[in-house]
Amino acid sequence: MASQGNVNTPRKYVKNYWAQHLFQTDDFSNVIEQEPFIVFNLRQHRTSDGTPYLRLELGDRTGRIPARIWQEDFERCNITELKEGDIVVIGGLLTEFNGKRYIRITELKRVTEFEVELTQLVANLLQEDVEKLYKELLDIIGTIQDPHIKKLLENIFKDPIISEAFKRSAAGETVHHDYPGGLLEHTLEMVHMAEAILPHYPEANRDIVIAGILLHDIGKIIEYETLRTNIRRTKKGHLLGHINLGIEIVNRFLSEDFPEEYKLHLFHIILSHHGELEYGSPLRPATIEAIIVSVVDGASSKVKQYQKELRTKKPDEYGFGEYHKYIRTRVYFSPWITQNEEEV
Numbered sequence: 064m065a066s067q068g069n070v071n072t073p074r075k076y077v078k079n080y081w082a083q084h085l086f087q088t089d090d091f092s093n094v095i096e097q098e099p100f101i102v103f104n105l106r107q108h109r110t111s112d113g114t115p116y117l118r119l120e121l122g123d124r125t126g127r128i129p130a131r132i133w134q135e136d137f138e139r140c141n142i143t144e145l146k147e148g149d150i151v152v153i154g155g156l157l158t159e160f161n162g163k164r165y166i167r168i169t170e171l172k173r174v175t176e177f178e179v180e181l182t183q184l185v186a187n188l189l190q191e192d193v194e195k196l197y198k199e200l201l202d203i204i205g206t207i208q209d210p211h212i213k214k215l216l217e218n219i220f221k222d223p224i225i226s227e228a229f230k231r232s233a234a235g236e237t238v239h240h241d242y243p244g245g246l247l248e249h250t251l252e253m254v255h256m257a258e259a260i261l262p263h264y265p266e267a268n269r270d271i272v273i274a275g276i277l278l279h280d281i282g283k284i285i286e287y288e289t290l291r292t293n294i295r296r297t298k299k300g301h302l303l304g305h306i307n308l309g310i311e312i313v314n315r316f317l318s319e320d321f322p323e324e325y326k327l328h329l330f331h332i333i334l335s336h337h338g339e340l341e342y343g344s345p346l347r348p349a350t351i352e353a354i355i356v357s358v359v360d361g362a363s364s365k366v367k368q369y370q371k372e373l374r375t376k377k378p379d380e381y382g383f384g385e386y387h388k389y390i391r392t393r394v395y396f397s398p399w400i401t402q403n404e405e406e407v
């Protein structure tokens with residue numbers, strides 16, 4: 064424990080080929096050896112002639128790349144115990160078939176978190192940054208004028224269990240802000256956007272907008288769990304979803320004298336923030352505050368998805384990425400976008 068727990072101990076396996084690089088390079092000649100990754104989306108498949116093989120994704124903090132383990136390589140890959148979230152070191156080759164690239168894994172072994180530099184593999188906000196952002200969130204609560212709304216927010220965000228969970232939570236498994244601290248980052252991004260547009264709409268109640276933003280995704284602290292190497296949707300997350308879970312949390316903190324009109328407005332924001340029924344909201348926004356929250360939520364999450372696509376994918380010869388199921392089109396990689404690779 065003494066030497067393993069020491070952050071200064073040199074790690075045995077460090078990154079040579081980042082997922083982002085492997086997705087974008089045109090050089091297929093490199094032999095990948097002892098490269099650390101995290102395993103995602105592990106599935107058993109069969110080829111057209113019935114031969115079993117494994118499909119998976121290999122991830123590090125720069126992104127994910129598809130991978131395959133063919134039956135002939137099973138023995139050297141020790142696949143029987145392999146599961147999602149495992150840290151592995153692999154050997155293999157970058158391959159392309161029908162325009163789709165993947166890593167053919169020829170060797171794989173599971174390793175412990177003490178043998179790798181976990182920060183190279185897991186996207187994460189630094190703890191000091193998380194604390195700084197959370198302090199900013201509490202300062203924002205300090206600017207709320209209405210004493211009932213202020214008290215409600217203080218009771219929720221100063222609750223020790225909620226504050227710890229909120230700092231750790233991601234805003235999603237894979238779609239946007241999908242790393243610990245991501246929910247906090249997403250929430251504050253929305254506050255900044257709302258502050259910029261609120262002066263244009265004097266009819267809107269700032270307290271309701273800001274409170275609505277802080278609370279709109281709070282159910283995600285229960286919808287997702289943050290594991291050591293990945294984010295996973297919980298049973299409650301699957302069965303109830305963060306909108307219902309958010310209402311449940313806020314309900315627990317409402318005092319008897321909390322004004323009914325405010326309660327309706329805040330609940331309406333939580334229920335309608337996805338904007339459209341097809342995006343999982345049971346209601347469409349019916350108040351000016353709810354439409355503002357929904358618009359800045361869409362801006363924060365969609366732009367982040369574009370950024371991620373530009374950072375982690377490779378465009379075709381015309382500059383288009385593959386069809387993106389959430390953006391619902393193919394993203395165009397504008398010529399002025401430089402793809403900065405992560406430095407090792």
Ligand SMILES: [Fe+2]
Pocket residue numbers: 279280305336337
């Ligand atoms: Fe949401």
Ligand SMILES: [Fe+2]
Pocket residue numbers: 249279280360364
């Ligand atoms: Fe959101």
